[in-house]
Amino acid sequence: MSTYEILRERFAPVFARIAAGAWERDRERVLPFEPVAWLDAERFGALRVPTEHGGYGASLETVIRLLVDLSAADSNVGHLYRSHFGFAETLFWQPEDVRARWYARLVAGETVGNASTERGGNALGELNTSLARGADGGWRLTGEKYYCTGTIYSTYTRVSAQVTGPGGESTGERQFAVVRVDADGVRVHDDWDGFGQRLTGTGTTEFDAVAVDDADVLPRVKGSQEAVHEAAFFQLVLLAVQAGIARAARDDAAALVAGRKRTFNTGSGVPFREDPLIQAEVGRIAAQAFAAEAAVVAAARALDAAWDVCAVRRSSEPGDVPAEAYAAELAVEAAHVSVPELALGAAQALFQTVGASATSSAKGLDRHWRNAQTVATHNPIAFRARSLGDYYINGTTPEGLSAIGDAVRGGAATQTSPLASEELKENA
Incomplete structure (x- = not known):
C-alpha cells in the first residue's frame, strides 16, 4: 500500500464522522470545534512533520489528496487547515532549533492559524x-x-x-x-x-x-525559496478544497438519482436511475470532479519535485530559487484557472439531475455551489490566467499571491524565469 492509502485508511473513519454532520453544521452555523478535535487527536496536523520528529513524513501529494478527501466530507474543515499546513511548510527553512520546537508542538496535536x-x-x-x-x-x-x-x-x-x-x-x-x-x-x-x-x-x-x-x-524573505513555495502551496490547498466540493456534488447527485421514484411524462417513463439522459448528466458531473482532482494532484506532484530540489540546495536568500519551484507555481496557476470552473460546474449541474426538489432547503445542496464560489474568489482567476500567458509569451517569472492592500501607482518590475531563459535564447 502507498503512504496515501495507509493514511487514508487511518483517517477514513474520522472523515466519515465529519461528513455525517456537515449539512447540519452548515444549516445551524455550528462551528466545527468537535471535528477539529477529532482530527487533532489523530495528529492530522503532523502529516508533513518528518518521521524523525515523530510525524507522518507525508509527501505533498499525499497531503493534498487527503485534503481532497476531507473537503469532500466537509469543505469548511478542509479549508480551515490551510493555514496550519502552510505554516508547517515554512518550518523547513527555519533553523534546527526552531524546527524541533515547532515539530514537537505539531506532533502533540497543536495547530497554527493565520x-x-x-x-x-x-x-x-x-x-x-x-x-x-x-x-x-x-x-x-x-x-x-x-x-x-x-x-x-x-x-x-x-x-x-x-x-x-x-x-x-x-x-x-x-x-x-x-x-x-x-x-x-x-x-x-x-x-x-x-x-x-x-x-x-x-x-x-x-x-x-x-x-x-x-x-x-x-x-519573512520575499523572493526566497520559502516564499515561492508557500505561495504555491497555499493556493493549491484551496484547489484541493474545490476538488473535494466537486466530488461531494458528484456523490450527492448519484445518491439523489438512485433514490428518486418520480419521473416526468416528457421523459422515458423509466426510473431516473435507469434513464440514459439522467445517467449522462451524472456522468458529466463525475467527469468534472475527476478532472478537478487530476489537475490538483498533478500540481501537487510538481510541488513535490520542487521540494526535492529545495531539500538539496536549501537557501533563504532572495532570488536563489530553483527552476523547479517556478515550474510548480506554473502548474498551480494552470490548475487555478481550470479547477474552479470544474467545481462550480459540478455543483451547479447537480440541480439538473432531479428537478425542483433539489432546491429544497431541507436538502442543503446549495451549499456545494456557495462553498465552491466562495473559495474561487480568494485569488482572482484573471490574474493567474494573465500570469500564465505572460510566462508562455515572454518567459516572465510567475509571482504567487503574497500581499493584498490598497493599490498604488505604477507596477512591479518583471524578471525572466530561469525555467524559460534557455527557451527564449533558442527562439531569439
Whole structure:
C-alpha cells in the first residue's frame, strides 16, 4: 500500500464522522470545534512533520489528496487547515532549533492559524499591524487582521507584521510573529459573513500589545525559496478544497438519482436511475470532479519535485530559487484557472439531475455551489490566467499571491524565469 492509502485508511473513519454532520453544521452555523478535535487527536496536523520528529513524513501529494478527501466530507474543515499546513511548510527553512520546537508542538496535536490580511487602509506591500520593542525590550504585537482562517480553532496564529522603531516609524522590514490564540491581548471574533465556507473562522483577530518571544519572530524573505513555495502551496490547498466540493456534488447527485421514484411524462417513463439522459448528466458531473482532482494532484506532484530540489540546495536568500519551484507555481496557476470552473460546474449541474426538489432547503445542496464560489474568489482567476500567458509569451517569472492592500501607482518590475531563459535564447 502507498503512504496515501495507509493514511487514508487511518483517517477514513474520522472523515466519515465529519461528513455525517456537515449539512447540519452548515444549516445551524455550528462551528466545527468537535471535528477539529477529532482530527487533532489523530495528529492530522503532523502529516508533513518528518518521521524523525515523530510525524507522518507525508509527501505533498499525499497531503493534498487527503485534503481532497476531507473537503469532500466537509469543505469548511478542509479549508480551515490551510493555514496550519502552510505554516508547517515554512518550518523547513527555519533553523534546527526552531524546527524541533515547532515539530514537537505539531506532533502533540497543536495547530497554527493565520492572521495576515488587513481589510483596508494598508498600501500594497505594507501593513498596519506593527511589531515593536516594548519598554522592557521584548516584542509587542499590535493591530487587527481579517480573513483569519482557522485561527479560532487553533492553538497559535501566525501574524504578518511591519517592524516599527521606537517612534512608531516603519523600518521597512516585515516579519511573522507566532502567538498563542489565548494569550493576553488576543481577541478572536466569529464575524465572517460570507455566504459560503461559513464555518472556516475567516473573521477578525485583534492584537493589543501582545508579548512575543524572540524565538517566535520568524523571518519573512520575499523572493526566497520559502516564499515561492508557500505561495504555491497555499493556493493549491484551496484547489484541493474545490476538488473535494466537486466530488461531494458528484456523490450527492448519484445518491439523489438512485433514490428518486418520480419521473416526468416528457421523459422515458423509466426510473431516473435507469434513464440514459439522467445517467449522462451524472456522468458529466463525475467527469468534472475527476478532472478537478487530476489537475490538483498533478500540481501537487510538481510541488513535490520542487521540494526535492529545495531539500538539496536549501537557501533563504532572495532570488536563489530553483527552476523547479517556478515550474510548480506554473502548474498551480494552470490548475487555478481550470479547477474552479470544474467545481462550480459540478455543483451547479447537480440541480439538473432531479428537478425542483433539489432546491429544497431541507436538502442543503446549495451549499456545494456557495462553498465552491466562495473559495474561487480568494485569488482572482484573471490574474493567474494573465500570469500564465505572460510566462508562455515572454518567459516572465510567475509571482504567487503574497500581499493584498490598497493599490498604488505604477507596477512591479518583471524578471525572466530561469525555467524559460534557455527557451527564449533558442527562439531569439
